[in-house]
Amino acid sequence: MSTFEINNISDFSVSERFQRYVQIDTQSDVNSPTCPSTEKQKNLGKLLVEELLSLGISDAAMDENGYIYATIPSNTSKKVPVICFCSHMDTSPDSSGKDVKPLVHYNYQGQDLVLPDDTSIVIKYAEHPDLANQIGNDVITASGTTLLGADDKAGIAEIMDAARLLMKHPEIKHGDIKILFTPDEEIGRGVDKADLKRLAADFAYTMDGEKAGTIEDETFSADGATLTIHGVSVHPGFAKGKMQSAIKIASAIIDALPKDRLSPESTNKKDGFVHPVHISGSVEKAEIQFIIRDHATANLKKHEDELEAIAKSIVECYPNCTYTFTVKEQYRNMKEVLDQHPEIMEIGMEAITRAGMVAERRSIRGGTDGSRLSFMGLPCPNIFAGGHAFHGKQEWVSAQDMEKAVKTILHVVSLWEEKA
Secondary structure, eight states: OOHHHHHTOOOOOHHHHHHHHTTSOOBOOTTOOSSSSSTTHHHHHHHHHHHHHHTTOTTOEEOTTSOEEEEEOOOSSSOOOOEEEEEEOOBOTTSOOTTOOOEEETTOOSOOEEOTTOTTOEEOGGGOGGGGGOTTSOEEEOOSSSOOOHHHHHHHHHHHHHHHHHHHOTTSOOOOEEEEEESOGGGTOTTTTOOHHHHOOSEEEEEEESSTTEEEEEOOEEEEEEEEEEOBOOOGGGOTTTOBOHHHHHHHHHHTSOSSSSSGGGOOTTOOEEEEEEEEEOSSEEEEEEEEEESSHHHHHHHHHHHHHHHHHHHTTSTTOEEEEEEEEEEOOTHHHHTTOHHHHHHHHHHHHHTTSOOEEEEOSSOOHHHHHHHTTOOOOEEEOOOBSTTSTTOEEEHHHHHHHHHHHHHHHHHHHHHO
16 A cells, blocks of 8 residues: 555544543552552453454453553565554553543634533643644543543554554555553553563554654653651650651752752753652651653763762751662663664654654653663654643543554554565
8 A cells, every 4th residue: 555545544443442442440550569550451451452353363462460462464475574563551640540531622723622520621722832733623632620541542542543454454565563552651660561572573663652743762761769768756745855857857858959950840851850759757767759860871870969969968967867768770761772773763754754744853851661662672762642731631632643643653564564
């Protein structure tokens, strides 16, 4: 099938699929030790497996950890690299994903979108620049009390619709195509138990980006740090000169963090940051959890050293108190791997162009499953899924941008076959 023919496909099911998928609550839970962290993620997984099998994709299955694997077999005599498309099933713990009511604002004309179940939630045209590109499109939102779930059920719906179209149109020549749907990406565990031997792919693309036409080959490098303060607990009636509250020491450390740099609210582009994400404790013991981010991996150690120096200087004012500071690697900048395989990005960029968009190469102030997959031996950039304002009640996506993502997937697989 030619570029022209792919671009003239019109029987998309992606919007309908997306609206069904977001109504299934798949919120992950950072405090759960299980995999998946919430059993309800498997409810979507079971549906996806059923739908893949109904398309004739006979090996579709979900494992005990909630990972879904499937193969669309090659239909060419050429030896083509095995390409995987990946999206995550969970939604963010930052906002409720229960009882999502997707609303379609047909033929959007640039108006502010007041969400009916909480009219204080307004998606303002002036505050969402990409709404300017949606005039005449069908914009999908939630109803005001939940997130929408475009992160990343848009990506799932796009991969599913592309799979349907590939099974329907054998004239689109391609090699073996693998599908991977993961749990728990939002809590940093998305590929913890992914079986790459079972997947057996050479290269991959996550469908988890934002604006239509974008493809991302660079993420933050990321660590997590835990600072534990051991204070001195004494009955408050007899505490004079004795009590040294771990809660107050922890608060002083947070207050001493830089306010005009090195924080999410004071940085942009490729600036790194140190960000406290959770604090708990008592007089005797308090714990602060931090995420530490930078596009340059070497800078993580500098940020961690600065954070520990701040903690040490505060704790030293309390001679009977101590602290421990531990750092755990989370993920690394996938560009370090992707630069060794330039053809992956070249094909991704060309696929976006063939789908009728201006291709834009971007870096992410965040991470994707592709960050870790790349360092696990599966190089994996991130293609747009079309969603915006992730993790909150103002999240939105347009049906037409999701259709463009489906076309991009079809062009990607066609290009790998063409160039083989």
